Amino acid sequence: MIDLTTLSDNPGCYLFSDETGTVIYVGKAKNVKKRVTSYFQKTDHDPKTRNLIARISSVSVMVTNTETEALLLENNLIKKHQPKYNIDLKDAKRFAYIELTREPFPRIGFARRTSSGEAIYFGPFVSAAERDAILRVIKRTFCLRSCKKMPKRACLRYHMKSCSAPCIGLISENDYHIQVERATALLKGKSSELLALLRKGIAECSAAQDYERALVLRNQMTAIEHLAERQHVERPKETDQDIIGYTIAHDTVFLMVFSIEKGLLTGKQEYVFDNREDFFEEFLVQYYADRLPPAELILSHEVDEALAGYLEEKKGKRVQVTVPRIGEKKKLLDLVEKNIDQAFLKNELKVKDLQVTLNLADEPDVIECFDISHLSGTAMVGSMVQFRNGMPDKKNYRRFKIKTIEGIDDVASIAEIVKRRYHRLVEENSNLPDLIIIDGGKGQLSAALEAVQDLDLVIPVIALAKREEEVYLPGEMLPRRLDPKGMALRYLQEIRDEAHRFAIAYHRLLRSKKLSGEHARSNRSP
Numbered sequence: 001m002i003d004l005t006t007l008s009d010n011p012g013c014y015l016f017s018d019e020t021g022t023v024i025y026v027g028k029a030k031n032v033k034k035r036v037t038s039y040f041q042k043t044d045h046d047p048k049t050r051n052l053i054a055r056i057s058s059v060s061v062m063v064t065n066t067e068t069e070a071l072l073l074e075n076n077l078i079k080k081h082q083p084k085y086n087i088d089l090k091d092a093k094r095f096a097y098i099e100l101t102r103e104p105f106p107r108i109g110f111a112r113r114t115s116s117g118e119a120i121y122f123g124p125f126v127s128a129a130e131r132d133a134i135l136r137v138i139k140r141t142f143c144l145r146s147c148k149k150m151p152k153r154a155c156l157r158y159h160m161k162s163c164s165a166p167c168i169g170l171i172s173e174n175d176y177h178i179q180v181e182r183a184t185a186l187l188k189g190k191s192s193e194l195l196a197l198l199r200k201g202i203a204e205c206s207a208a209q210d211y212e213r214a215l216v217l218r219n220q221m222t223a224i225e226h227l228a229e230r231q232h233v234e235r236p237k238e239t240d241q242d243i244i245g246y247t248i249a250h251d252t253v254f255l256m257v258f259s260i261e262k263g264l265l266t267g268k269q270e271y272v273f274d275n276r277e278d279f280f281e282e283f284l285v286q287y288y289a290d291r292l293p294p295a296e297l298i299l300s301h302e303v304d305e306a307l308a309g310y311l312e313e314k315k316g317k318r319v320q321v322t323v324p325r326i327g328e329k330k331k332l333l334d335l336v337e338k339n340i341d342q343a344f345l346k347n348e349l350k351v352k353d354l355q356v357t358l359n360l361a362d363e364p365d366v367i368e369c370f371d372i373s374h375l376s377g378t379a380m381v382g383s384m385v386q387f388r389n390g391m392p393d394k395k396n397y398r399r400f401k402i403k404t405i406e407g408i409d410d411v412a413s414i415a416e417i418v419k420r421r422y423h424r425l426v427e428e429n430s431n432l433p434d435l436i437i438i439d440g441g442k443g444q445l446s447a448a449l450e451a452v453q454d455l456d457l458v459i460p461v462i463a464l465a466k467r468e469e470e471v472y473l474p475g476e477m478l479p480r481r482l483d484p485k486g487m488a489l490r491y492l493q494e495i496r497d498e499a500h501r502f503a504i505a506y507h508r509l510l511r512s513k514k515l516s517g518e519h520a521r522s523n524r525s526p
Contacts, residue, residue, distance in 0.1 A: 002059055004040065007033035011070045012063040013077055016085075019057040023081040027278070028070040030306070032061050047251060048276045052085045067306030068313060074282075075289045087273045087282050097121040098135055098187060104173055105166040106180050108144045110135060122187040138186065139163070141220045142179040143171075182220075188261070195221060240294035243329075244284075245336035247345065251275045254344040255283065256336050259294070272344070281307050288314055296320040298329050300337075347390025350491040354435075357488035358473070360460055364435035365389050368421070369495045370448070371439040372402075372413045373503035380408060381510060382417035383503035386433070387495050399506045414438060415447035422455050438463040439496050442479075445472045464496050 007014075012032045016025040029035030039045075039053055062077075064070045078086050099111040100120045111121065139146060139157075143164035147155065150167040157163035164171040164179070185194045198221045205214035246255035255271045273279070284307060293311045302323055311319040324330035341349055355363045367387045374380040382400035386393045400417040418436070425432055436459055438448045445463035452459055463472040469489065470479035482489035 002040075002056070004033065004037050004059075007036055007059070007061060008063050009033050010063045011065070011067045012061055013070055013073050015060045015062070015077065015081070016052065016056045016083075017058045017060070018055045021058075023077075023083050024055060025052055025083045025085040026074055026077045026081060028067070028074040030067045030070075032063065036061075046276055048085070048274050052276075066309075067304075068309040071285050071306060071310040072313070075285050078286065079289070085276075087279060087286060098138075100180065100184065100187075105145060105150070105176050107146060107148065108135070108138060108183065109146055109148075120184065134187075138183050142183045144176075144179060144183060239296055241296045241298055242294045243298040243332050243336050245300055245333055245340060246280070247337065247340050248275050249345060249348060253279055254340050256340050257287070258332070258336050258339075261294075268339070270340075270344070285310065293319045296322060298322050298324060298333055300333060350487045351390050353487040354491050357482060357486065358435075358460070358462065358471075360435065362434055364433075364460070366393075366431070366433045367435045367437060367495060368433040369437040369439065369499040370414060370417055370421075371496070371499040371503040372410045372417075373500070373506070374408055380405065380410075380413050381503060381506050382413060383499050383506055384417065384421060385495065385499045385502050387498075390491070392498060397502060399502075401510075410440060411443045411447045414440065414444045415451045418448045419451040419454065422452060422457060422459075426455060426457070432457065432459055435459070436461040437492065437495055437499075439466070439499055441465040441470075442472050445474065449474055464492050466496075469493065 009031050011028075011030050013026060013028050014032055014036050015023050016027075018024050027035065036059060039049070039056075045053065062073060064073055097111050098121070099107075099109050100122075101107045102119055111119070138144065140162045143162060145163050145166060146157070147167075152167065154165045154168050154170075155163070158165040158168075158170075164176065166173075166176055182194055182197075198217050202214050202217045202221070205211070205217065241260045243258040243260070244255065246253055248254075251274065253271075253273050253275045255273075257269045257271075259268070271283070273283075280301075281303060284303065288311060293315045297311070297319060299321060300323065303321060308319065308321055311321075322329055324333060351363055351365060354360075358364075365388065369385050369387075371383050372380055373383065380402045382402060384398040384400070386396040388396075398421065400420065402413050402416060404416050405412045418438075422432065424430075436448065436452070438444045438461065440463050442463070445461065448463070449461045452461060461474060464470075465472065465479065468479075468481070469484070470481055471489075471492065472479045482492075
């Protein structure tokens, strides 16, 4: 039995351990006794917290003078013990950095992880295409080497005029470092200062009639202006900011951080972890444990004063925490949340959008779509594909040979395969789909609906006609035309096209087998 009466009322950290003595959770509190007691007295905890409480065998406490000190201690204890129930702050993706080594003639390239002292790192970059584009511009513009070991003779990059060939002494160390400094300025987002410096250099070269050098500088300006256009985020103030937004779905937190430096979007990082109480403050403590906080944090809600003090202690000066309700900063926060939806919840969103668009009572998490295929009037075959939670579930795809229909009759064939499919599911007592889609028009819809009703089943059935991409619903005289740019229609088309592809692939397989058999028989004939 855990004795809670001896706990301190002071600020500090508490450590929950399991029966083996392993620390499974570290938390901080302004009042340790009150916070720890709440775990055992409250009854409305989330599932993960309930699971944590069930495993607690002992509690230990470390008292501090202030709540800010407790935050600092909490981070150190989490690093030391790596408790199971604290947030595992691993990136949802592995990002690459652009690397400038600290050699006499620095090399530029990219790295998956940083090593202090060995190089300067810029990033991380979420998009490999964006990273490669920036790296390509930097190499060509400033002619920096990328070879891991300098060769004894000039390589192809020198002959392509994208390297200044320090390997054979064609550039001095001083001139090379000028180019490195310019590349560094650009990577840090100081494009305006760099462009001003280049304009001055062009003017000086032109006055000295060094037109070849002026052209080199002009080309550098053009490349930098183009690159700045790709990266620029319009900001009225040149201040460093982190914009942090999150969404909770199915008891999982999907969180994203946008980093803006001097008005430029320099990084985007994504995290996924289990939802539980106080996750956001714990995230901020861990995230800024090894990072310098920016001048401003743009968040979706307020944080307590102790956390603000923790951030200011890390930075050494005030960190402004902004919770915008309107205006440009609110738009930036909305942009982060939109990116979260696209990065993590796209499949969930299209399922929800389809439900709303078709006025379905429940979300169509499991959808089955039927198609009939016949090539050049030859034998007909059917296909059924299943989508689960917005994604193809290929292990549940099915193929059908038409057994009861003579000739080419799409409507009757649809009725046959729909009835066969759900008659079998009923016999096996298997789960039924939330929605049935038929590739076809009103006739195919009526045939499928009748087949379902004959089995005394109640499953929503719709049809999607290819020619005009119209949706037919039972009981409606006219088809619906959905928004061509809407997520619902695109999802229906994705499912229908997959069913069509699967049907054609099966038909071709059967034809191939038939032709192979005929060829074998002809070879055996006298």
